[in-house]
Amino acid sequence: MSNLSEDIRTLGTELGFSMIGFAKAEPLIQEGVQLQDWLVRKYNGTMNWLEKNEKERTNPFLIMPNAKSVIVCAINYHHPETSKCHTIGKISKYAWAEDYHTVIKGKLKELWNLIASRKPDANGFIEVDSGPVMEKAWAQRAGIGWQGKHSILLNQEYGSWFFLGIIITDIELQYNSPVENMCGTCMLCIDACPTNAIVAPYVLNASNCISYFTIEYRGEVDKEVSNKFDNWIFGCDICQNVCPWNQKKAKISNAPEFMPREYSNGVEFEKILSMNEAEFNLLFNNSSIKRRKLEGLQENVKNVYHKKYEKRNL
Numbered sequence: 001m002s003n004l005s006e007d008i009r010t011l012g013t014e015l016g017f018s019m020i021g022f023a024k025a026e027p028l029i030q031e032g033v034q035l036q037d038w039l040v041r042k043y044n045g046t047m048n049w050l051e052k053n054e055k056e057r058t059n060p061f062l063i064m065p066n067a068k069s070v071i072v073c074a075i076n077y078h079h080p081e082t083s084k085c086h087t088i089g090k091i092s093k094y095a096w097a098e099d100y101h102t103v104i105k106g107k108l109k110e111l112w113n114l115i116a117s118r119k120p121d122a123n124g125f126i127e128v129d130s131g132p133v134m135e136k137a138w139a140q141r142a143g144i145g146w147q148g149k150h151s152i153l154l155n156q157e158y159g160s161w162f163f164l165g166i167i168i169t170d171i172e173l174q175y176n177s178p179v180e181n182m183c184g185t186c187m188l189c190i191d192a193c194p195t196n197a198i199v200a201p202y203v204l205n206a207s208n209c210i211s212y213f214t215i216e217y218r219g220e221v222d223k224e225v226s227n228k229f230d231n232w233i234f235g236c237d238i239c240q241n242v243c244p245w246n247q248k249k250a251k252i253s254n255a256p257e258f259m260p261r262e263y264s265n266g267v268e269f270e271k272i273l274s275m276n277e278a279e280f281n282l283l284f285n286n287s288s289i290k291r292r293k294l295e296g297l298q299e300n301v302k303n304v305y306h307k308k309y310e311k312r313n314l
Helices: 004-013 029-040 053-058 100-118 135-141 188-191 210-218 244-249 269-274 276-284 290-305 305-310
Strands: 019-024 070-075 088-091 124-127 164-168 196-200 232-234
Touching: 004 019, 004 100, 019 135, 029 053, 053 210, 070 100, 070 135, 088 269, 088 290, 100 124, 100 164, 135 164, 210 232, 210 290, 232 305, 269 290
Parallel strands: 088 232
Antiparallel strands: 019 070, 070 164, 124 164
């Protein structure tokens, strides 16, 4: 059992994963209570899909009845930012390169094929941030990191700049222990959030988050709110940027799939506003940004650039 666990860790590292941990498959009882409370408070905003499959999210046996283990794989995507230009729309670091869903799912499939070659009768369920699996909860249990007060997972080596992928399997493995929460008395992320989306330590009201407004929300944004966006047009990294674990500790990623593209340090507002569909598809090919579509990205620009935009159209 321990030999197989180490083999999986070695294979995953060879495929480019930065960290791999193992957790025992069991119902997420405490996390389920927290999720219910979060949904009752409507902190999910218009993200109604989070209200679906609630039981599956907290019970791996509803996904795989014979589940025994959850394999958690993490990959570092950190690269420093360089641009401070005030006429450039800022893009969250996670979207600087290829769409992580595609990259990680591909790596997990490769990993599972290697595992299955050693355990032909085994079953595996792969998930990358798109189905009823609480990745952060499993990552905590697998010793990958602890939940920061901004609700994002933190690790001493990589800060919060890493993606997660999950394999639920009926193979019994050697399990890791959760790591100690190292946030201490620090409140920097809470104090830095311009829209007060972090309503309490470890509790995010997503419906107030800049990332929610610029990625998920479809509708008009009040100017009093968009004035606080600080030029973020896709996602927001403010709470992560101020975190001491990210400022001093985070390693630079060596994953070729997550090398920053030309738009990584932002795109000129005017360029986005004058962009056509073909130009949008070319610039953001295979990027998470394509999910927002050209019209949505242009609306985001108008939200943060509205004063100059309105003058331009007088």
